[in-house]
Amino acid sequence: MQGLLDLGAPDAQTPEQIGSDAWLLKGFALRDADALLAAIEQIATQAPFRHQVTPGGYTMSAAMSSCGAYGWVTDRHGYRYSPQDPQSNLPWPAMPTLFSELAERAARSAGFAHFEPEACLINRYTTGARMGLHQDKDEQDLSAPIVSISLGAPITFLFGGPNRSDPTSRWLLEHGDVVVWGGISRLFFHGVAPLGKKASHPATGLMRYNLTFRKVR
Ligand code: MD6
Ligand code: FE
Numbered sequence: 001m002q003g004l005l006d007l008g009a010p011d012a013q014t015p016e017q018i019g020s021d022a023w024l025l026k027g028f029a030l031r032d033a034d035a036l037l038a039a040i041e042q043i044a045t046q047a048p049f050r051h052q053v054t055p056g057g058y059t060m061s062a063a064m065s066s067c068g069a070y071g072w073v074t075d076r077h078g079y080r081y082s083p084q085d086p087q088s089n090l091p092w093p094a095m096p097t098l099f100s101e102l103a104e105r106a107a108r109s110a111g112f113a114h115f116e117p118e119a120c121l122i123n124r125y126t127t128g129a130r131m132g133l134h135q136d137k138d139e140q141d142l143s144a145p146i147v148s149i150s151l152g153a154p155i156t157f158l159f160g161g162p163n164r165s166d167p168t169s170r171w172l173l174e175h176g177d178v179v180v181w182g183g184i185s186r187l188f189f190h191g192v193a194p195l196g197k198k199a200s201h202p203a204t205g206l207m208r209y210n211l212t213f214r215k216v217r
Contacts, residue, residue, distance in 0.1 A: 015110055018171055019159055021145075021183030023110040029149045030176030032102055033203065037151060039096045040122060040209055043067050046093045047085045049124050055079065061129035062210075068095035070119040070216045072138065079138050081119060081216045095120050103147040103213040110180035112145040117213035125155065125208040130194040133164055135187050136214070144215035145182030151175055151211075152204030153195060160189035173210075175201050 015023040029036065049063035052074045066072060070081040071092040085092055100117055107115035123131070136146055150173040157179070158168040166189065173179070173192075181188075192210075200206050 013109070015180075018169065018179070019181070019185045019188065022159065022181035022185045022188075023179070024171060024173075025106055025109060025178040025180065026174075027176045028106055028109070028178040029102060029151075032098060033151055033176050035098055036102075036149065036211070037203060037209070039098060040151075040211075043093045043122065046090075047071070047088070049122075050087060060131075062123040062125050062131055063129075064124070065122045066119060067093045067099070067122065068117065068119045072119060072121045081138060099211065099213070102149070106147050106149075106178045106180050107145055110145070112180065112182055115144060115147065115213075116215060117147065118216045119214045121212045121214070123210040123212075125153070125192070125195045125210070127197055127199070127206055128194050131191045133158065133160060133168070133189045133191040135189055136212075137187055139214050140217050141215050142186050143182070145180050145186070147213040148179040148181075149211040149213075150177045150179075151209040152201045153199035153206060153208040154201070155195050155199065155208050156193040158191045158193060159185075162188060164189050175203065 015025050018024050047065045049065050051059050051063050053059050054074050055078050073082045099120055103117050104115050154174045157171045157173045160166045160168040
């Protein structure tokens with residue numbers, strides 16, 4: 001039995017503020033995690049994970065796919081949102097209702113009502129994969145937040161400021177965690193540290209998946 005003075009972990013449904021207009025919802029997607037992973041597997045049969053090349057010529061260490069009306073594409077010519085998968089020239093797989101409803105609920109819990117995601121980027125990390133500091137700035141509508149769902153192996157999320165050189169805070173993102181962020185920090189630099197050698201989760205082994213939902217237009 002827990003003692004009266006045991007404050008314990010913060011309530012899983014109480015958003016933890018990680019910056020201006022940026023919130024960590026610990027475990028928000030936990031009860032949907034198995035269904036999310038099954039849907040990712042299904043999406044990847046239509047739009048396989050691939051390592052994209054940046055305009056600077058670097059191959060990204062995280063493998064990526066997308067679903068929804070738009071996917072995020074990079075190649076030697078630049079970054080853009082595309083309604084087709086350039087690998088197949090077919091539309092991206094539809095965004096499952098589970099995805100859009102969960103993203104809308106998470107956004108609402110963080111104070112952003114009526115979020116309608118048009119793109120869901122799916123990142124897959126294996127040991128050592130990382131995401132360097134970047135801004136999410138390819139969307140036309142910067143008033144909409146971004147919702148990010150983490151599944152599988154835990155990783156360290158780096159959250160900076162409006163300039164690349166600003167100091168970063170570090171947050172552990174675990175299976176089922178959701179980050180919602182918009183407003184003042186919408187264009188803040190952020191990334192993830194290399195996925196640790198021993199990082200794993202029973203549901204995914206050594207893999208980590210991240211879904212980010214965006215309103216594009
Ligand atoms: C990741 N996430 O967690 C990479 N961007 O693997 C992002 O780049 C990101 O988590 C915008 C908002 C939330 C994020
Ligand atoms: Fe990002």
